[in-house]
Amino acid sequence: MARAPVYLDCHATTPLDPRVLEAMLPYFTEHFGNPASSTHAWGWKAQAAVEQARREVASIIGAAPRDIYFTSGATESNNLAIAGAVRAMSGRTRVVVSAIEHKSVLEPASRLGREGFEVVRLPVGRDGIVDLEAAARAIDGQTALVSVMAANNEIGVIQPIAEIGRMARDAGALFHVDAAQAVGKIPLDVEAMCVDLLSMTAHKLYGPKGCGAIYVRRRLPVEPMLVGGGHERGLRAGTLNVPGIVGFGRACAIAAAEMAEECRRVATLRDALLDGLRSNLGTVVVNGTLERRLANNLHVSFPDVDGESLLIAIGDIAVSAGSACGSASGEPSHVLQAISGDEPVPSASVRFGLGRFTTADEIAWTVERFTTVVRHLRQKAHA
């Protein structure tokens, strides 16, 4: 029986919520103005929509709207935060990041390393959680910036952001949080967590691709990357992506209203997925702790199975072998390397990213398919 394909790759990108598209459409059609056009109603209408979205985006992280600046996505926000803020911290020469940050944090940090900054990569345990003792040693009066993600894009592990934020604040260092995977999935509060800079993106949150934001704590000087035109109070030049911003705002408003219930529902499905795989297949290794993890993430390894064969055989169930951003390279995931320590990195690892539209029926089918395929591959491996 032919079945509809199942999408379980919500860490790579999420489907657009139909309510988000509905909010965006008028800004593609009748309200198409440029918010920079200050002399007529098309411009005013666009500007008002952007400011409404700014309030919605700010609200989900406990920020003031004027501290939100729209960007093209989390990669731009991460680059801007790392490269733009650190130069304001004159005299301080250390940058501290976790070993499992997204590449759009690690690579700008490496650039700073080439410019003479000392870059410290904090190790993580097998549970995927940043080593807080290593953090305490690295964060001191020489530290310009600390960057630790709220939740990991591969293994979904949630970091102790408030604790690290407190360390940074006490040391007078800036604290940046890449919250691309976490916004709308777990509660975030820039005040309570001592966050100075925070990166967000719409397309991990049932919003559109091409639109994100950066939170910048009031009066924090950040050197802009994109200049010319004075948009976003000089921090980020370029015509605002009005429909994208409207969609981002709506996506945040929906997530804020529905997060608690959605997380319960999705966690139940995720747990059913793991239980099903384990009861059918025996040993299934969960990478990283299950306790502090996004409700929609499951990241497992199947011992004795070849990873590439597994993904090819699994066919119409969309999952990822690693993070989407690095999967084209074929390199082993730096996240799995970091949590593996001296042990070999498991070959057949699968990231399941459940979402708002995942159904119990899809999870049952996923269990069935993985059971069949993994059993078959195990038989082949032992033949």
Next chain:
Amino acid sequence: MARAPVYLDCHATTPLDPRVLEAMLPYFTEHFGNPASSTHAWGWKAQAAVEQARREVASIIGAAPRDIYFTSGATESNNLAIAGAVRAMSGRTRVVVSAIEHKSVLEPASRLGREGFEVVRLPVGRDGIVDLEAAARAIDGQTALVSVMAANNEIGVIQPIAEIGRMARDAGALFHVDAAQAVGKIPLDVEAMCVDLLSMTAHKLYGPKGCGAIYVRRRLPVEPMLVGGGHERGLRAGTLNVPGIVGFGRACAIAAAEMAEECRRVATLRDALLDGLRSNLGTVVVNGTLERRLANNLHVSFPDVDGESLLIAIGDIAVSAGSACGSASGEPSHVLQAISGDEPVPSASVRFGLGRFTTADEIAWTVERFTTVVRHLRQKAHA
């Protein structure tokens, strides 16, 4: 009689062509994948759509698809071109720009000036055309980069790109063209015009906001701004804005097919607008040459009239007092200053940006409204 408002601000942004939205919609709904997801059909479908769009975008400027890199818009492309390419030209210390470039060229050039580059701003004549003798003097073996826009965003004047490109090529300097206003409005060919880098954006071309591209000549080393993830062959990291890119491609394909006929139609309307204003109002000064100008642009000054009063009184006809990007600042336009030379900058200047959906009826109404309002303001001024 109440009339529908008239939009004549197509240099600030254009309405989205309904055919573009139609092309985009499936990539918001069923085909929502991330092109970086290389292990399943959602990713493949998105990737194929991006490559189709890359061919459409490349075609309109005579480029090979692999030399097109998607960005968030012309501001990002301009910043990337100016800051990213010049460092590859080691030993050369001069950057040459026209005095009437967009701020997203002028400001990155000024940054280079603060880093030690000599920045030469080429003057323009009263016609708005770059002084080619000054260009010839400034472009030599010390010149790293020359940046001249294809068509100006305020006065619509078309620059002699091929001549300047030839000068740059002969001197071994890089040539960057900001073609944000020109793409799809005039024929462009990166080979014939000796262009090394070219900036484009979708939203000036009846495509969506938040999506643009940069053309980079093969093997030209450009230092990326956004890193981490390896997207766009390492030149521009960040999840691709698939629906935006699809829309941009469709917008280019439509423009390529319809440009010649559309320009004739729009030029006829533009000429009717000028004729109507002149026959009713007498002296109406056209800023910059009419001969080498985008078909959809008219930029005029009304002597003896206060500019702010004019725009307020004109009400439901959306025009701009300057360029949208600088109009919030209230500063006089650097473009008008450049073409005015030692003369005072005219106060009541209006930029009319006609477009694909402008009708003869709207132009007739615009003539009628401006006639009434300018006559009234002239009477007040002389009262």
